[in-house]
Amino acid sequence: MSMKDETITGRLVRLVRERPGYRDTLEKIVKWYDENFKCEGCGSRNLKRVGKHKYKCTRCGYNTIIIGFHTMDIQATPAYLVKLANMGILEVTYRGSASGVYYMPKDIDVIRRVLRLSPREIEVPPPRELSIPDDLFEPIVGYDDLKGLLIDCLKKRVHVLLVGPPSTAKSMILQEIARIDGSYFALAGTSTKAGLRDVIVEERPSILIIDELDKIYNPNELSILLTLMESGFITVTIHGRRERVYVNTVVFAGANTTRKIPPELLSRFLVIRLRPYTEEELRKIIVNVLVRREGISEPIAKYIAEKVIIEMGSRDPRDAIKIARLSGNDKKKVDGITRILKRYKES
Structure with a gap:
């Protein structure tokens, strides 16, 4: 990518982030391009421009006429197209007094790159109110002060990590929390073949419970969890485009030790260390x-x-x-x- 392309890409990324309407317009342009920029003879996209509106297929040699798209073709705001043309993103291919202006992307790869660098953010919904059972933690002996703190953490969306050797209360506490509607219990390393990302996006749990957090070794899983806890967003690929999905989730986890948990992930938790039961x-x-x-x-x-x-x-x-x-x-x-x-x- 040339220095000029880098400058154009950077300017367009800033524009898309500041004014989301431009992102919608770019998506419509890509959709039009994918549907229309192809050889009329064989359907190949390997076209070489040989005239103002004429493209020759490098596969079959057929000549195809493509004028471009009109604002009505993609239902776009005319002012947005003018701005994109002034920025060098679009080329004016035809200007008629009655029919209006037609455009073509100068470099469709630049537009695709900008869309990848600027994932769509959905509107952040308010957190769902948790329905906490009155008898939560009743079977657990002791820890009366901790039980109250954990309930506050659930209500105020504070991520908690319970640490301790086997025969502490950590697994029982997590199992009690799993009784709350909207929770999802995952044993580290065995969530699903699809992975933690799909579990989070598909289930949208209010509470994500992970037992044996110290046994997650996959860096991608750790990165997803860190992003979720830091911002609430998960990035997914939908129809070839990156989209940011907001998931209002609080994470409660258990671990035997913190030695194998990355410091940046550990810092997102309120860490509580439990002693073994007598x-x-x-x-x-x-x-x-x-x-x-x-x-x-x-x-x-x-x-x-x-x-x-x-x-x-x-x-x-x-x-x-x-x-x-x-x-x-x-x-x-x-x-x-x-x-x-x-x-x-x-x-």
Whole structure:
């Protein structure tokens, strides 16, 4: 690209960003060009100009007459076309007293480049009001002050990262937040084959919940997340054009460590470090979850907690939930399932 082209491109980019109407006009010009600038004989776009309105196809040799487009052809504001012609973007190819003025792009690639550099921004909608359940975080033992802070972060759209080793409350907190309407829960690295961008654009979640954030290694995924948290915009390609889509999303994430999280991404979060639960606290959590969420009687819930913590040596409440769903309130089934799980437990 020549210095002159760089100057024209820069001027046009500024014009498009300051006055969005020019972007609409450029898009209409590209659409007209793609539909009309082709050989009438074979349909090829490889045309060489051999006269004012005559173009010769380099593929089949056919001569095609293309006068250009009129303001009515693309439904454009005449003043915009005059401005673009004065800037050297358009060429006046015909001027008639009755029919008016016809134009052709001098370099369609310059216009395409400007559209790529100036993605369309949609109007920013107001944030959706979250409907937070009254019993949010009830199964979680302790952290009463933190629960209130997290609710404030949800309401005021503050991104939060919960950090701590296994057997802390971070995953349970994230699972509780996932109960809120409009949330989307993603396990890092397994969101979808389409990737985080498509999940965000298609789901438009009010709350994006990411467990194991420290296991996202793809730089593109990290870049998308950083852009979302910084501006609320996601850039997508629609019909060959880049468009900026606004997604009013707050991010809640969990991680075992912050060592592998890029500093620029980490700085966007309110980072909260959690300590591991004591054995007694873990018992209370398991009983709370099984009684309140799984419909298990308290005696059986306590029995499952002992089986999981003592016999299986697990500190993960999710193991207790799995056993409860398989056994219900049947103590013999609890014993049988625990025995099988111990036998086939990974070493």
